[in-house]
Amino acid sequence: MPYKSTENLPESVREHLPDHAKEIFKEAFNAATEEYHDEETAFKVAWSAVKKKYKKGEDGEWVEAE
DSSP states (O other): OOOSSGGGSOHHHHTTSOHHHHHHHHHHHHHHHHHHOOHHHHHHHHHHHHHHHEEEOTTSOEEEOO
16 A cells, blocks of 8 residues: 555654655655555565665664765
């Protein structure tokens, strides 16, 4: 199911990612859902997209990758 806004993302995403990373996740998830018609694959694609721009810092918070 595609997400209409970042407010609809799962709590595990919504509560931990910065706003820009949430947008990346949402857009990647929605595109992958349309292409693959499989939620598990869509989640993998979305997390992969986030990890291209963000990483977990030493404190466990997601920060923009350099």
